Amino acid sequence: MLAALAAIPVLIAVAVRLSSTVPPGRGPAFLDRITQNGLFVAVTAMLVAVPLFLPLTIGVVAGDTIAGEASLGTLRYLLVAPAGRVRLLLVKYAGALAFCLAAPITVALAGAAIGASLFPIGPVTLLSGDVVQPPEAALRLVLIAAYLAVSLAGLSAIGLFLSTLTVVPVGAMAATVVVSVASQIADQLPQLEWLHPWLFTHYWFGFADVLRQPVLWDSFASNAVLQAGYVAVFGALAYARFVTKDVLS
Amino acid sequence: MSAAGRMAAGLTIETQGLTKRFGRQLAVDNVDLAVPHGAVFGFLGPNGSGKTTTIRMLLGLAAASAGTVSVLGQPMPQRLQEVLPRVGALVEGPAFYPFLSGTANLRRFDAASRQGMPGTRNARVAAALERVGLSHAAGKRVHAYSLGMKQRLGIANALLSPRELLVLDEPTNGLDPQGTREVRSLVRSLAADGATVFVSSHLLAEVEQICTHAAIMSAGRLVAQGPLEELRRGGEMRIRLLTPDAGTACEVLLRLGMAPERGDAGAGISAAGISAAGRHGAVGHEAGTHRAGSAGPDGEVVTAGAAVAARPVDEAAGAGNPQQVLPKPDLPHPEDIVAELVAARVRVRGFSVERESLEERFVALTGEGFDVAQ
Numbered sequence: 098m099l100a101a102l103a104a105i106p107v108l109i110a111v112a113v114r115l116s117s118t119v120p121p122g123r124g125p126a127f128l129d130r131i132t133q134n135g136l137f138v139a140v141t142a143m144l145v146a147v148p149l150f151l152p153l154t155i156g157v158v159a160g161d162t163i164a165g166e167a168s169l170g171t172l173r174y175l176l177v178a179p180a181g182r183v184r185l186l187l188v189k190y191a192g193a194l195a196f197c198l199a200a201p202i203t204v205a206l207a208g209a210a211i212g213a214s215l216f217p218i219g220p221v222t223l224l225s226g227d228v229v230q231p232p233e234a235a236l237r238l239v240l241i242a243a244y245l246a247v248s249l250a251g252l253s254a255i256g257l258f259l260s261t262l263t264v265v266p267v268g269a270m271a272a273t274v275v276v277s278v279a280s281q282i283a284d285q286l287p288q289l290e291w292l293h294p295w296l297f298t299h300y301w302f303g304f305a306d307v308l309r310q311p312v313l314w315d316s317f318a319s320n321a322v323l324q325a326g327y328v329a330v331f332g333a334l335a336y337a338r339f340v341t342k343d344v345l346s
Numbered sequence: 347m348s349a350a351g352r353m354a355a356g357l358t359i360e361t362q363g364l365t366k367r368f369g370r371q372l373a374v375d376n377v378d379l380a381v382p383h384g385a386v387f388g389f390l391g392p393n394g395s396g397k398t399t400t401i402r403m404l405l406g407l408a409a410a411s412a413g414t415v416s417v418l419g420q421p422m423p424q425r426l427q428e429v430l431p432r433v434g435a436l437v438e439g440p441a442f443y444p445f446l447s448g449t450a451n452l453r454r455f456d457a458a459s460r461q462g463m464p465g466t467r468n469a470r471v472a473a474a475l476e477r478v479g480l481s482h483a484a485g486k487r488v489h490a491y492s493l494g495m496k497q498r499l500g501i502a503n504a505l506l507s508p509r510e511l512l513v514l515d516e517p518t519n520g521l522d523p524q525g526t527r528e529v530r531s532l533v534r535s536l537a538a539d540g541a542t543v544f545v546s547s548h549l550l551a552e553v554e555q556i557c558t559h560a561a562i563m564s565a566g567r568l569v570a571q572g573p574l575e576e577l578r579r580g581g582e583m584r585i586r587l588l589t590p591d592a593g594t595a596c597e598v599l600l601r602l603g604m605a606p607e608r609g610d611a612g613a614g615i616s617a618a619g620i621s622a623a624g625r626h627g628a629v630g631h632e633a634g635t636h637r638a639g640s641a642g643p644d645g646e647v648v649t650a651g652a653a654v655a656a657r658p659v660d661e662a663a664g665a666g667n668p669q670q671v672l673p674k675p676d677l678p679h680p681e682d683i684v685a686e687l688v689a690a691r692v693r694v695r696g697f698s699v700e701r702e703s704l705e706e707r708f709v710a711l712t713g714e715g716f717d718v719a720q
Binding site for chain 1: 402405406407408409426427430431433435437438439440441442443444455456458459460462503
């Protein structure tokens with residue numbers, strides 16, 4: 098799955114390289130900057146992956162945590178080992194979190210690598226107009242990846258909870274992805290404006306703030322608080338469900 | 347098991363009023379299991395009779411709707427963390443990660459337990475694989491294993507550390523005859539080492555060979571339980587008599603409270619209607635015909651059966667199997683039967699007493715046919 102994620106920046110970079118010119122203002126943001134600076138491949142790829150591809154991979158990983166073991170039948174052997182239900186849940190969530198971090202970092206690294214090999218690397222002009230050198234720019238890429246990792250923590254908790262509800266991993270995976278898409282749609286509807294700050298996808302695109310000089314930490318902080326809330330609520334639900342669950346598969 | 351017996355031998359597994367309800371269906375109904383320490387305990391029952399559900403509750407995988415469970419003297423599932431490391435289990439068939447090797451699977455399950463010492467893990471995994479004869483396939487991925495090999499790997503998983511109790515759900519499922527023999531000798535050696543072995547099975551011959559105790563489940567209820575010998579005795583006794591004076595013999599047997607049926611020498615069999623032994627008429631016929639054929643033309647076979655001492659474990663069990671509640675407590679001893687026959691001038695050419703096999707007892711308690719108990 099990480100390989101699939103790494104394929105996104107490669108696809109973007111090769112497509113841009115093969116086409117003669119990119120008309121400014123069309124396609125994903127930053128796309129027209131790639132030919133001048135390869136580092137923008139990473140930024141563009143992360144931007145493109147946020148709405149669907151990243152949630153999709155998180156859905157697969159988080160939805161599989163408990164339901165996958167249950168469908169294989171290995172859950173009962175882990176529990177009689179005994180792994181301890183709370184301990185198993187924590188380990189599984191830690192695994193999902195590790196993937197949340199690995200996924201955007203993979204996109205960033207692959208993007209930087211393919212960008213550096215196909216395009217020139219140079220000083221980067223930030224959204225605030227300041228110019229930073231490539232090492233500083235690479236740090237900003239890591240910051241974006243960290244921002245996305247935090248953004249996905251809430252969705253992982255939702256996936257973990259859904260995974261305790263079923264023995265069909267595909268069901269939990271699909272449900273997790275659907276939840277993330279539904280949340281993004283709700284975030285688009287002005288009629289639901291009162292709801293927007295509570296949606297876990299609300300700050301997903303706020304990572305542009307780390308591309309300013311000085312870095313604006315507001316959205317990073319709000320996002321972290323919101324995600325922590327989702328982790329607490331859905332972690333508690335997953336706990337309540339899993340410790341009382343009859344393991345019959 | 348009697349109260350005295352319960353006190354004499356410690357119980358490794360004890361349940362009281364264990365009940366599991368799924369919606370409106372009662373999967374396990376008021377089960378009082380008593381598995382003595384050091385026993386090889388056969389847990390019998392037709393498919394769908396609640397065996398695996400009971401095992402899940404014993405191991406803390408499912409919560410009981412009512413009743414209590416105690417395993418190794420500790421209440422379950424409250425003391426699960428202390429109890430389960432001392433229990434090896436094979437529950438409802440083996441399950442593994444197909445993309446990992448046999449060794450890697452066992453290492454993973456061992457690592458899942460906090461008690462699984464990492465220092466000795468490799469040695470213990472190798473020893474367990476050796477014990478079930480899988481050393482040569484240890485590095486193969488499990489998806490390439492045959493059903494029997496997976497079954498062996500599942501047993502190896504139960505043997506990863508020294509266990510005081512082994513719960514083996516259908517351990518010989520999918521095994522070839524050699525594998526079945528190996529499992530039998532494995533169970534015996536485990537029992538010899540002092541472990542209690544709880545084997546669920548529907549293969550009665552197997553249970554008869556290795557178990558010291560057994561319990562029979564039917565439709566969620568425990569219908570019989572006790573030492574194997576006692577269970578067999580609980581069934582009916584049949585006598586087989588070879589005589590030229592069949593008519594007189596039948597009269598004598600009837601007078602003694604038995605239900606004789608006559609088998610003619612080579613030809614057909616005139617079966618007398620019998621009450622308690624009705625279910626087993628067919629069994630008697632076949633055997634009777636066979637014996638008569640070899641006995642010569644002047645001999646005639648009379649078989650007689652009666653429920654000698656139907657001893658259901660409790661009233662509830664008896665109520666569910668009405669044909670068992672026909673105790674004839676004053677049945678004569680076999681030697682007295684012969685004496686009576688001879689006194690009535692019946693020429694006895696052959697006389698044998700046959701006990702019901704465990705299989706017949708099982709069928710008598712759980713019903714016959716393909717209908718899965720609901």
